[in-house]
Amino acid sequence: MIGTTPLVREVLPNGSERFCKPHLSGPPTCKRRSRTVNNTKPALALSLRLLIWASAALELLAPMILRRRLRRGKEHPTRWREKLGIASASRPSGPLIWLHAVGVGEVMALRGLITLLQQQRPDLHFLVTSTALTSATAWNANTINGVIHQFLPLDLPRSSRRFLDHWSPDLVIWAEQDIWPALVSRISARHIPQAMVNARLNDTAYAKRTKLAWVYADALSRLTLIDAQDDTTAKNLSRLGAQNVTVSGSLKPVSPPLSDWPEDRAAVTAALGGRQLWLCAPSHPKDEAIALAAQAMMDNTLLVIAPRLPNRGAEIREAALAHGLSTALWSNSDRIERSDVLIADSFGQMGLWYRMADFVLIGGTFCEIEGHNPWEAIALDCAVLHGPRTANFATDYKALDSGNGARRISSAQEITRLHQDDLRAISSSAKVLANAELTKKAALAQQLLGLIGGQDA
Incomplete structure (x- = not known):
């Protein structure tokens, strides 16, 4: 000031x-x-106006569509009206930053940035929105004090207006790839500054967006600050019309540790009886096949499999039995004392398993999923092993592998050899890399705060 x-x-x-x-x-x-708004906004393209007008017609159908999804279990039973812009929480008094990300991984990555913003401006309040139903469950299990979660309103005129009238944010931050052009336009019309962080847009995603390049060009022109995870994203965003894109890397390395479950941790520790616990998560069938084959060759260990989709417990149990392995299902409170495999089919408890595991085989790295976030495990001193397919986190895994912060494996036999080693050196090296990211993200937080009126950048 x-x-x-x-x-x-x-x-x-x-x-x-x-x-x-x-x-x-x-x-x-x-x-x-104050650098609150980009004052060189282009006139709203005629095509975008037509898109906004057409969306007004969809407003009448929105409640019916949401109720149908509710009957199918695809919407939150008590909070689905939030998608119509009907808030289920009061707006706190004082400056408020609204951050949006689509799903579980994207929402969880915002936790580190919010923490840095809180450290620099303790007076701020935060609203986080997401789209996926599972993201609300994950957030509630790993929430941050002073942060409100709501579902993103549909990109429709009345829903957006209700939402913006109620929350009246002082700054809007879009994360990764989820940006809604009509909503961006409506926010811009209220002279609320907007930014995009943790942006990720590979060549495949860019090619899809070129079909509506005019829509994205208009939306991107209304963002005052755009920060990308990598150079490829910066290039592709620039080709879509973004200006002055910066690159500071992923937000995931600076996310605070996931929540602990001390009572569950004590119970599992007692049931282990001195056995080593290792983890495969968030898992898919091909990852599980490698992990189960390794477990079948090891002694005095318990393998915990935390599937990306918790309802796959029966399928995993059949695969384990094919390897001659006994199983326990976490949701059934099965006894694990004599089990070879524990299927962690709950949601939002990854903080428990990362804390307990000596090492983890990160899921999605043996199939077309192309990897999941390694940094949640690293934050809890869990050594990271991964397969060859990591395109979704290529920059992260490249840095970790080159800095001895993770280990790439290609077979079950490699796991059986590695589990006897002291893996603390791997987790320690990874923590050094994560700490190095803090400086860059603190600078990004300061830039974002500079977009709020009256604050120096």
Whole structure:
């Protein structure tokens, strides 16, 4: 802020703001102009106007569509109206930052950025929105004090208006790939600054967006700050019309540790009886096949499999039995004392399993999924092993492998050899890499705070 004297806010003819300190005599001192809004917004393209008008017609059908999804178990039973812009929580008084990400992984990655923003501005309040039903469950199990979660309203005029009228954010931050052009336009019309962080857009995703390039060009032009995970994303966003894209890497390395479950951890520790616990998560069938084959060759160990889709417990049990392995199902409270494999078919408890495991085989790295986030395990000192397919986190795994912060494996036999080694060196090296990211993300947080009126960048 400029000094300690109360500031006078002035709106300039071009729509921007400045903050001035009055004096008893003479003109006021105006030391800084707030970078709240990109004031060179292009006129709304005719095609985008048509898109917005067409969406108004869909507004009448929205409640019926959501109720149908509710009957199918695809919407939250008590919170589905949030998608119509009907808030289920009160807006706190004071400045509020709204952050949006689509699903579980994207929402969880925001936790580190929110923590950094809180450290620099303890007076701020935060609203996090997401789209996927599972994201709400994961967030509630790993929430941050002072942060409200809601579902993103449908990108329709009335739903958006209700949402924006109620929450009235001072800054909007879009994460990764999920950006809604009509909603961006409506936010821009209210002169609320917007940014995109943790942006990720590979060549395949870029090719799909070129079919509606005019829509994305207009939306991207309305964002004051765009920060990408990698150079490929920065290039593709620029080709879509984004200006001055910066690159600071992924947010995932700076996310705080997932929540603990101390009572469950004590119970599992007692049941282990001194056995080593290792983990395969978030798993898919091909990852599980490697892990089960390794477990069948090891002694005095318990393999915990945490499937990406928790309802796959019966399928995993059949695969384990084919290897001659006994199983326990976590949701059934089965006894694990004499089990070879524990199927962790709950949701939101990964903090428990990463804390307990000596090492993890990260799922999705042996199939077309192309990898999952390794940093949640690293934050809890769990050594990371992974397969050859990591395209979704290529930059992360490349840095980890080259810095001895993870180990790439290609067979079950490699796991059986590695589990006898001291893997603490791998987890320690990974933590060093994660800590190095903090400086870059703290600088990004400071830039974002500079978009809120009256704050220096």
